Amino acid sequence: MYDRYTGDVETVKMVETGQHTHIFHGQGVSMWRPEGGMTQAMVGDGTLQIEDRDTIFVYYHDPNGPGDFSLAKAELAPRPIVPGKTPSTTRFTDAQGRDVAKYVVGDTIYVTVEDQDENRTAGVVDTIKGALVVEDTNTGASVGVDLVETGPDSGVFLSQPITTGPAGSGAMLEVAAGDTVKATYTDPDDKADTSSDDVFIESPVLEVVGYLNQPNPLVTTTMFKVVGTGVQKVHVWVFDLSGRLVFDSQEVAGPSLSWNGGDQANGVYLYLIEAIG
Incomplete structure (x- = not known):
């Protein structure tokens, strides 16, 4: 085998495909295209160095018949272009x-x-x-x-x-x-x-649709809650019927807070709740 462009020459071993078939296949030689192009062909190393679009010649000479020889050639198609990386x-x-x-x-x-x-x-x-x-x-x-x-x-x-x-x-x-x-x-x-x-x-848009305190009436504690969206903080004041402030607290991480009124006397209490968004 001979690549006229690279100058590389390799000998191919021929093996019969079966007993008395008289058909032989070549073995033992591979083809290689060096990345970046070939620098110097290594003749006889078992690898035929090639380039895109080269013409490969194959010469056969019958070892038992000096006048019996044949020639074939093949054109190499260019290697497909690999697309480059696309940025994400x-x-x-x-x-x-x-x-x-x-x-x-x-x-x-x-x-x-x-x-x-x-x-x-x-x-x-x-x-x-x-x-x-x-x-x-x-x-x-x-x-x-x-x-x-x-x-x-x-x-x-x-x-x-x-x-x-x-x-x-x-x-x-x-x-x-x-x-x-x-x-x-x-x-x-x-x-x-x-x-x-x-x-x-x-900041989410503040939208209040109601207020809750549960349980009501309370036994010991009750939970005040703002019902709506965008509530960042609540502030609750609780008064007895005389107008005395008995509880004042705010919660900065949500729409609800609890009050423990267990130390207060039985009776009616009023609360004021503020929602802040």
């Missing part, structure tokens, strides 16, 4: 992948990442684990979440839902109004490919 994009969205510019405390956050390089398996919904981190840049609190492809071969991935809430709420990401939340994605197969997005946490 990261966006805060809703569950349907629509862009979101801001959230309020208590909202559920979603992040959409497009990374065509991570569409690894044709016809299958791929999952990317541990590549997305969502962080409250004011407090440093963060959570890592997985991404699931929105459909086979879409190359677009949606995060699992990320719950938010005030400090002490037990939400996946505890935030406060005025905080900035940042989502950062790093391609697990290309650490140089990172993308991110920022979003602002706003």
Whole structure:
């Protein structure tokens, strides 16, 4: 075998395909295209060094018949071009992948990442684990979440839902109004490919539909609660019928607080409750 362009020559061992078939197949020689181009052919090393679009010649000479020889040739097609890496994009969205510019405390956050390089398996919904981190840049609190492809071969991935809430709420990401939340994605197969997005946490709109205190009448304690949305803090005052203030307290992390009135005399008490958003 001979590549005229690279100058490489290799000898092929011929083996009969079966007893008395008189058909022989070549064995023992592979072809190799060096990355970056060939520098110097290694003649006789068992590997025919080639380049795209080369012409390969094969000469056969019957060892028992000096006048019996044949020639064949083959044109090499160019190697397919491998697409380059595509940069990822990261966006805060809703569950349907629509862009979101801001959230309020208590909202559920979603992040959409497009990374065509991570569409690894044709016809299958791929999952990317541990590549997305969502962080409250004011407090440093963060959570890592997985991404699931929105459909086979879409190359677009949606995060699992990320719950938010005030400090002490037990939400996946505890935030406060005025905080900035940042989502950062790093391609697990290309650490140089990172993308991110920022979003602002706003104060929720205060909407009060009612107030409760339960149990009523109380035995020892009762719970005062504001019914509505966007309640950041409640303030409660309790008075007896003479107008004397017997209780004054506020809760800064939720819509409710309790009063222990076990040390008060039996009777009717009046309360005033303020909701702050």
